[in-house]
Amino acid sequence: MTDGNDGSAGVADFDKLVRDRRIVVCCGSGGVGKTTTAAVVGLEGARSGRRTVVVTIDPAKRLADALGLAGLTGTPSRIEGDWPGELWATMLDTKSTFDDLVAKYAATPEQAERILANRFYRNISGALSGTQEYMAMEKLYELHEESDFELVVVDTPPTRNALDFLDAPRRLSRFLEHRLFRMLVAPSRGVLKAVNVAAQTFLRTVSRVVGGDVVQDAIAFFQAFEGMEEGFRMRAVRVNELLAAPETAFVLVASPRQDTVEEAHFFADRLREAGIVVQGLIVNRVHPSFTDALPEALAARADTLDGTDLGGLYRNLADFEQVASREHEHLAGLADAVSPAPLAWVPFLRSDVHDLVGMAEVGTHVFTRSPG
Amino acid sequence: MNPEQFFAASRLVIVAGKGGVGKTTVSATLARAAALSGLSTLVVEVEGKSGLPTMFGQRALGYDETVLSRGGGPAGAADVRARTLTADGALLEYLRDHGLSRVSNRLVSSGALDIVATAAPGIKDILLLGKVKQLERAGVADLIVLDAPAAGHAITFLQSARSLLDSVSVGPINAQARDVLELLEDHERCQVVLVTVPEETPVNEAVETAFSLEDRVGVGLGPIVVNGVYPELPGMTADPVAAAAAAGVSVRGGEAEALAAAAAFRRDRTSLQADQVGRLADQLPLPQLRLPFLFTTGIGPTELDRLAHAFLAQVDVLAGLPL
Numbered sequence: 001m002t003d004g005n006d007g008s009a010g011v012a013d014f015d016k017l018v019r020d021r022r023i024v025v026c027c028g029s030g031g032v033g034k035t036t037t038a039a040v041v042g043l044e045g046a047r048s049g050r051r052t053v054v055v056t057i058d059p060a061k062r063l064a065d066a067l068g069l070a071g072l073t074g075t076p077s078r079i080e081g082d083w084p085g086e087l088w089a090t091m092l093d094t095k096s097t098f099d100d101l102v103a104k105y106a107a108t109p110e111q112a113e114r115i116l117a118n119r120f121y122r123n124i125s126g127a128l129s130g131t132q133e134y135m136a137m138e139k140l141y142e143l144h145e146e147s148d149f150e151l152v153v154v155d156t157p158p159t160r161n162a163l164d165f166l167d168a169p170r171r172l173s174r175f176l177e178h179r180l181f182r183m184l185v186a187p188s189r190g191v192l193k194a195v196n197v198a199a200q201t202f203l204r205t206v207s208r209v210v211g212g213d214v215v216q217d218a219i220a221f222f223q224a225f226e227g228m229e230e231g232f233r234m235r236a237v238r239v240n241e242l243l244a245a246p247e248t249a250f251v252l253v254a255s256p257r258q259d260t261v262e263e264a265h266f267f268a269d270r271l272r273e274a275g276i277v278v279q280g281l282i283v284n285r286v287h288p289s290f291t292d293a294l295p296e297a298l299a300a301r302a303d304t305l306d307g308t309d310l311g312g313l314y315r316n317l318a319d320f321e322q323v324a325s326r327e328h329e330h331l332a333g334l335a336d337a338v339s340p341a342p343l344a345w346v347p348f349l350r351s352d353v354h355d356l357v358g359m360a361e362v363g364t365h366v367f368t369r370s371p372g
Numbered sequence: 373m374n375p376e377q378f379f380a381a382s383r384l385v386i387v388a389g390k391g392g393v394g395k396t397t398v399s400a401t402l403a404r405a406a407a408l409s410g411l412s413t414l415v416v417e418v419e420g421k422s423g424l425p426t427m428f429g430q431r432a433l434g435y436d437e438t439v440l441s442r443g444g445g446p447a448g449a450a451d452v453r454a455r456t457l458t459a460d461g462a463l464l465e466y467l468r469d470h471g472l473s474r475v476s477n478r479l480v481s482s483g484a485l486d487i488v489a490t491a492a493p494g495i496k497d498i499l500l501l502g503k504v505k506q507l508e509r510a511g512v513a514d515l516i517v518l519d520a521p522a523a524g525h526a527i528t529f530l531q532s533a534r535s536l537l538d539s540v541s542v543g544p545i546n547a548q549a550r551d552v553l554e555l556l557e558d559h560e561r562c563q564v565v566l567v568t569v570p571e572e573t574p575v576n577e578a579v580e581t582a583f584s585l586e587d588r589v590g591v592g593l594g595p596i597v598v599n600g601v602y603p604e605l606p607g608m609t610a611d612p613v614a615a616a617a618a619a620g621v622s623v624r625g626g627e628a629e630a631l632a633a634a635a636a637f638r639r640d641r642t643s644l645q646a647d648q649v650g651r652l653a654d655q656l657p658l659p660q661l662r663l664p665f666l667f668t669t670g671i672g673p674t675e676l677d678r679l680a681h682a683f684l685a686q687v688d689v690l691a692g693l694p695l
Contacts, residue, residue, distance in 0.1 A: 030522055031392020123492075158391055158522070205472065206488060211540045214492045255392070258670035259423050288637060291630035309615035310623075310631075312607030317634040319667035326668060350640065352572040 013342035014280055014366050018044045021249045021279075023144060023152050023242070027271075028253035029263040030158030033284035033346075035059050036353045037253045038155040039067060039089075040362045045151040046087035052151040053088040055139055057132070057158075064091070066355045076143075081356060088149070090139075097135040097142075098124070105231035111224065120221035132157045141239045166243065166274050249279035252338060256286050256327035261334050268337050278338040282366060283331060286345045289324035290317060378687045379406050379515050382563045384508045384555070385594065386518045388526040388585070389567030390577050394599040394663075397671055397679070398567045399519040400427045401663065404680035405687075407443060407450045411514035414507065415440070415454040418500050419521055424454060429673045435461045441673070453513065459489070459496035462503040470544060492539050494532030501533065502548040505555045508562075527581060530556060530564075530589045559592030566593065568652065569600045570645035579655045595659040595690065598649055602642050603664045608635050661686045 017024065018041060026038040035056050045052030053076050056067065064070060067089040068077045074093035081087060099116060106112035115121050124131060136154060143152045207215045242248060250271055254264040268278055291298075298318035305311030335343050344366040353359055385402060389395040396417075403413040417424055417433060425433055428440035433456045443450040467473060489495045504518055520526045533553040540546050555562050564585055568578035578596065585591050607615055612631040616623045623631065653660065664682055666675050 029391065031390065208472075208543060210488055210492050210495065210545050211543050214488070214540060218488075260392070290634045290637075291627065293627065293630070305619055305621070307606075308619045309607030309610035310612065310619045310621070312605045313610065313612055313615060313631040313635055316605050316608065316638050317631050320634050320637065323667045326670075348641070351644065354572075 014344060015044075015048070015368055017249050017251070017280060017342075018151065018367070019048050019050070022150065022247040023140060023154070023249065025140070025154050025156060025243070025248065025250045026253050027156045027250060027267060029260050029267075032253050032255040032260055033353075034158070034253045035155045036063065036359070036362065037251070037282055037284065038153050039063065040353075040359045040366065041251070042087060042089070042151075042153040043083075043356065043359050044363055044367050045153065046081070046085040047083040049084040050150040051086045051088075051148065052153065053090060053143055053147075053149045055090055055092055055136065055143065055152065055154045057092050057136065057155045059091070063354050066359075079356075085150075092132070092136050092139055094132050094135045097139050098131070100142075101138060101232070101235070102228075105228045105235070107227055111228075114224040115221070118217060118221045118224060120217040121224075137239050137243065138235075141235075141242055144242065166240075166270070166276075244275055250276055251280040251282060252278050252341075254281065254283050254334065256283055256331055258326075258330055261330040264334055265337055268334075278341050280341050281335065281338050281343045282346065283334075283344070284346045284362075286331075286347050287320060287323045287327055288347055289321060289328075291321065293317075293321065295322040295325055376409060378690070379409060379411055381594065382559065382561050382592070383511070383514070384504065384516045384518065384562040386520050386530070386562065386564045386591070387567060388520040388530075388564055388581065389522070390574060390581075391522040393567050393569045393574050395522065395567045396423050396519055397427070398565070398597050398599060398663070399517050400424055400671075400676055401679040401683050402565070403452045403454075403515070403517050404428075404441065404676055405683045406515045406517075407441065407452045408680055408684065410450050412443070412450040413452045413515045413517060414513035415452065415517045415519060416504055416507070417454065417456045417519045418458075419519075420456055420458065422456070422519065423671075424519070427671045427673070427676050428452065450514070457500050457503050459499045462499040466499065466502065466544075466548075492536060492545070494528070494536045495540075495545065497529045497532035498536050498545065498549050498552060501529075501552045501555075505552050508555060527584050527588065530585065530591060534589070557590045563592045563594040566596045566658075567599055568596065570598055570648040570652070572648060575648045575652045575655075578652065582656050582658070593658055595661045596652070596656060598652065598660050598662045600665040601645060601649070601662040602638060605638070608639055608642075610635075659690050661690070 024038075024041050026034050026041065028034050035058070038054055038056060039059075042052050042054035054067070056064075056069070059067065059069060068079050069089055069091050074090065074096045076088040076090040079087045079089060102115050102121075103109075103112045106115065133156070136156060140152055140154045143149055203215055203219075252264055252267055252271075254260050264281075271278055295318050298314055298321055302311050302314035302318050305314055331345070346362055346365040349358070349361065351358070353362055387395055387399045387402065389398075399415055399417075403415045406413045414437070415424060422433065425431055425438070425440065430438065430440050433454050435456060435458060437453045437455045440452045440454050441449075504516070507513075508516055521529050533549045533556065536545065536549040537553070540549070566578050566582055566585075568574045582593060582596070586593060612623055612628040612635075616628070649660070649662070661683065663679055663686075666678070668675055671679075
C-alpha cells in the first residue's frame with residue numbers, strides 16, 4: 001500500500017477506542033496475529049493512562065515471556081514499564097475459570113466438590129467444544145465486573161468454528177439442559193416408569209459402544225449438577241449482554257491473504273447477525289508497494305529483459321506490486337464490509353514481535369502515538 | 373529419491389501444521405503431485421471448512437467423495453478425489469456396520485455424541501481416524517492424504533487413540549483405538565508430513581510438534597515442508613542504473629529507486645528466511661522440501677500445478693536421504 005491508501009485517516013479512532021471503551025475483543029481466524037494485536041492494544045491502554053489487563057489464550061513463548069507469563073497463571077500479573085497507566089496480563093486457564101464458576105453456583109461446598117471430583121467434569125474443559133471460548137468470555141466478564149480494571153482486552157481462541165465464543169455460553173447451558181440430561185437424572189426425579197425404561201435401554205446401548213464406566217461418570221456428573229443450570233444460564237445471558245453493550249468494542253484482526261480475508265468477511269457477517277458492530281479492522285503483514293507502475297507493465301518489462309540483472313530487478317518489483325495490488329483489492333472489499341469502522345494496515349515487520357519494543361512498533365501503525 | 377519411491381513410503385500421509393502455514397495448500401500439492409506421478413489420490417479433510425476445492429477449481433466437498441481433478445490425458449495423470457469426514461457421519465456408518473443401526477440415528481440426532489464425547493475425550497477423533505484407517509485398509513486410493521486439524525490440536529488428535537485406550541478399556545471403541553494406534557505406529561503404512569513457514573514462531577512450533585509427535589504418538593515423520601520460500605532471482609544485489617547500462621537501456625529516476633527498494637526488501641526477507649530455514653535444519657534432523665512463495669494471494673488450479681511441479685523437483689533432489 002502506498003501512502004494515503006493505508007487507512008491512516010482512521011488511526012485516531014483507534015486511540016479513541018482504547019481511551020473510551022471498557023472492553024476490546026480481538027477476533028479473527030488462526031495465524032493472523034490476534035494475540036500480538038491484543039497485547040499491542042493493551043499496551044496502548046496503559047500508555048493512555050488506563051489500568052489495563054490483557055487476557056491472552058496461547059501466546060508464543062517469547063511473547064509470553066515479554067508479558068511476564070512464563071509460568072501459567074490465571075491471576076493477572078503486572079508488567080512494569082514507563083507509562084502513566086498500568087499494564088497487567090493473564091493467560092486464560094480454562095479449567096480453573098470453570099472450577100471457580102462451579103464453586104460460585106454450587107448450593108453447597110459439598111456439591112461443588114462432588115462436581116470437581118467427577119471424571120466427566122474433568123474432561124469437559126478439554127473435550128467439550130466451545131468450552132475454551134466460553135471461559136474466555138467468562139474471564140472477560142469476571143475481570144470487568146469483579147475487579148477494578150478500566151480496560152479489559154481479550155484475545156479469542158483460534159476456533160474451528162469462527163465465532164464459537166459468541167455462542168459458547170448459550171451452548172453450554174443448552175448442553176446442561178439437554179434432554180438426555182433429563183433422561184439421565186430421571187431415576188432420581190421419579191418420572192414415569194415407561195420413560196425410564198426407554199432411557200435405560202438407550203443407555204445400555206451407549207454403554208455397549210463406549211463402556212459402562214463412561215456412562216456412569218456422565219450420569220453422576222449430571223446428577224451432581226442438578227439445580228445449578230439456572231445460575232449458569234443467567235450468567236451466560238449477562239455475558240452475552242455485556243458483549244453487545246456499547247462499552248464493548250470488537251476489533252477484527254486479519255491478514256491480507258485471500259483465505260483469511262474470506263474468513264474475516266464471514267466473521268463480520270456473523271457479528272452483524274449477532275447485533276454486534278465491528279469497531280475496527282487491523283490487518284497484519286501487509287506487503288509494501290514501491291511504485292505506482294502497474295504490475296502487468298512491470299512483468300512485461302521483466303519478460304523483455306529476461307536473463308539480465310535488470311530483468312531480475314523488474315521481475316522482483318512486478319512480483320511485489322502484484323501481491324500488493326491483489327491484497328489491496330481483497331482488503332478494499334473487507335474495509336467496505338466493516339465501514340465505517342477505522343482501519344489499520346500493519347506492514348510486514350523485520351522480525352516476529354516478542355517484546356515491548358516490537359509491540360510499540362506495531363502500535364505506531366495502529367495508533368497516532370509515537371513509538372518513544 | 374524419485375517421486376514413486378517417496379509416495380510408496382506409506383499409503384497414508386498425514387499433513388499437520390499450525391493455522392496459517394498453508395497446511396491445506398500442501399495437502400493439495402501432495403495430492404496433485406502424486407496424481408501427476410500416476411497415483412490415484414484421496415484427500416481427506418476433517419474440519420468442514422476448507423479451501424481445498426477452490427484450489428482445484430471446484431466447489432464444496434461433502435461426506436461422500438468428489439473428484440477434484442480428473443486423470444488421463446497425455447501426461448497419464450491419475451484422479452484426485454476428496455471427501456470431508458465428520459465424527460457424526462463416521463459414527464452413523466460405524467454403528468450401521470456393527471449392527472446397531474436401530475440406535476444410530478437417535479444417538480446422533482439427540483446430540484448424545486456431544487455427551488459421549490465429553491465422557492470419553494478423543495472419541496470424535498477416534499471415529500475420524502477409525503474411518504481413515506478403514507479407507508487405508510480398503511486401499512481406496514494409491515495415496516491417502518489426511519489434512520489434519522490445525523495447531524496443537526494435531527497432537528491431541530493423533531494422541532486420541534492412546535488416551536482412549538486408558539479411558540475405554542473394552543468394547544468396539546477400544547478395538548477401534550487399538551487398530552488406529554497400530555496404523556499410526558506402523559511407519560510403512562503411515563507417515564506425518566509437517567508443514568511450516570520460514571518464520572520464527574512457526575519454526576519453533578514445528579520443532580516442538582515434531583518431537584511431541586515422535587515421543588508421544590510414535591508416528592514416523594516424513595520430510596518437513598517449508599512453505600512460502602522466496603525463489604531465487606538474479607540481480608537482487610545489482611544497482612538498477614548500472615544494470616540498465618549493462619542491458620543497454622535506461623530507467624527513470626523514480627523507477628530505479630523503486631527497483632532498488634523492492635530488491636532491498638526481498639534481500640531482507642530472504643535473509644530472514646534463510647536464518648529460519650537454517651535454524652529448522654539445526655534443530656530438526658528431517659529432510660526439508662521447500663515450496664516457493666507464490667506472488668498471488670490465492671491458489672487456483674494453475675498455481676497448484678506450479679507447486680506440484682516444484683514439489684516433484686524437490687523430491688528428486690532428496691536422493692539418498694532416508695525417509
